[in-house]
Amino acid sequence: MSAAIEFYFDFSSPYSYLASELIDELAAKYGRAVEWRPIMLGAAFQKAGTQLLINVPLKGPYSLRDFSRSARFYGVNFKFPQKFPLATHYAARAYYSLMARSDPRTREFAHAIFRAYWVDGRDISELPIMLKVATETGFDAQALSEAVNMPEIKERLRAETEAAIARGMFGAPYIIVDGEPFWGADRLPQIERWLATGGF
Amino acid sequence: MSAAIEFYFDFSSPYSYLASELIDELAAKYGRAVEWRPIMLGAAFQKAGTQLLINVPLKGPYSLRDFSRSARFYGVNFKFPQKFPLATHYAARAYYSLMARSDPRTREFAHAIFRAYWVDGRDISELPIMLKVATETGFDAQALSEAVNMPEIKERLRAETEAAIARGMFGAPYIIVDGEPFWGADRLPQIERWLATGGF
Numbered sequence: 001m002s003a004a005i006e007f008y009f010d011f012s013s014p015y016s017y018l019a020s021e022l023i024d025e026l027a028a029k030y031g032r033a034v035e036w037r038p039i040m041l042g043a044a045f046q047k048a049g050t051q052l053l054i055n056v057p058l059k060g061p062y063s064l065r066d067f068s069r070s071a072r073f074y075g076v077n078f079k080f081p082q083k084f085p086l087a088t089h090y091a092a093r094a095y096y097s098l099m100a101r102s103d104p105r106t107r108e109f110a111h112a113i114f115r116a117y118w119v120d121g122r123d124i125s126e127l128p129i130m131l132k133v134a135t136e137t138g139f140d141a142q143a144l145s146e147a148v149n150m151p152e153i154k155e156r157l158r159a160e161t162e163a164a165i166a167r168g169m170f171g172a173p174y175i176i177v178d179g180e181p182f183w184g185a186d187r188l189p190q191i192e193r194w195l196a197t198g199g200f
Numbered sequence: 201m202s203a204a205i206e207f208y209f210d211f212s213s214p215y216s217y218l219a220s221e222l223i224d225e226l227a228a229k230y231g232r233a234v235e236w237r238p239i240m241l242g243a244a245f246q247k248a249g250t251q252l253l254i255n256v257p258l259k260g261p262y263s264l265r266d267f268s269r270s271a272r273f274y275g276v277n278f279k280f281p282q283k284f285p286l287a288t289h290y291a292a293r294a295y296y297s298l299m300a301r302s303d304p305r306t307r308e309f310a311h312a313i314f315r316a317y318w319v320d321g322r323d324i325s326e327l328p329i330m331l332k333v334a335t336e337t338g339f340d341a342q343a344l345s346e347a348v349n350m351p352e353i354k355e356r357l358r359a360e361t362e363a364a365i366a367r368g369m370f371g372a373p374y375i376i377v378d379g380e381p382f383w384g385a386d387r388l389p390q391i392e393r394w395l396a397t398g399g400f
């Protein structure tokens with residue numbers, strides 16, 4: 001089995017959510033695993049000097065239309081949330097705490113968070129709500145509640161974000177296949193070609 | 201036959217060039233014509249407050265890689281030119297002068313300009329070079345040379361650009377199918393679905 005695909009994302013990024021619903025199946029088709037790594041996209045925006053898509057004149061209204069249309073195109077359940085953007089550090093830290101404990105359901109946690117926000121419009125930036133989503137999905141809210149404030153977990157999220165930026169990440173999803181970076185859910189067809197042919 | 205697809209582009213936009221090599225065949229498959237309309241992308245960038253992709257930190261280096269990779273993905277001949285960006289108003293005005301005369305080879309002129317720049321790296325911002333490309337493609341350089349300075353032709357390009365921005369254009373290619381706007385060569389699969397299904 002070849003090296004895992006690296007999938008950098010922010011829980012608050014709509015195109016990251018779309019990719020999250022598609023990437024594992026695509027990778028499995030070519031015998032690849034996927035490493036999921038939530039990061040803080042705001043840090044990358046700051047580095048690149050870019051701003052939130054929906055705040056850009058002309059591009060903003062188009063983007064809102066494209067989010068929903070792209071979801072329909074991919075057959076992914078999607079509803080643009082009332083609160084956008086929002087902070088995702090609690091959810092991302094909870095993710096890394098599960099990963100640090102090698103919890104076999106870490107991936108399920110990520111899906112639950114993504115869907116709570118992008119389908120049900122729940123405010124996952126609020127710690128109690130994030131923990132409620134975790135509880136509903138079968139995770140130990142108490143353990144996660146402690147983990148999200150642990151220095152080593154905070155540091156892990158910072159380090160993963162820095163590492164992603166060091167590898168060129170400026171937007172999300174940012175997907176690396178055998179060293180080749182792909183930005184955006186709309187690059188999945190190129191990723192598939194890359195996996196099928198070993199590069200083109 | 202349904203309404204023509206509207207294809208707004210700038211000769212200096214790499215993704216516009218990629219779309220220019222693909223859009224007519226795609227449209228024909230669904231019995232559609234395409235109206236090609238060069239515009240001044242700089243005016244849209246000004247309106248949206250955005251800057252040239254390659255000048256954005258992190259995003260710039262990625263974009264250069266993505267231009268070439270996307271060209272290979274689509275099987276389109278492509279070589280990033282030494283001079284980029286460059287002014288395209290002469291080429292765009294020449295295009296509209298041919299269109300105003302209902303020249304049946306207006307489309308061929310556009311292809312020749314795109315390829316002169318994106319395959320052969322010729323500096324189409326220079327009037328003599330743009331005219332040379334036109335001559336080589338069988339057009340009357342003298343007539344085009346006069347046309348590019350005619351007030352009504354200059355005004356046509358301004359008006360087309362304004363109209364595109366009024367319709368939400370902020371980047372190129374910007375392709376409108378039955379009122380639905382699509383931005384980017386990477387939206388061609390969505391355009392195809394739209395054409396096949398009448399919207400989704």
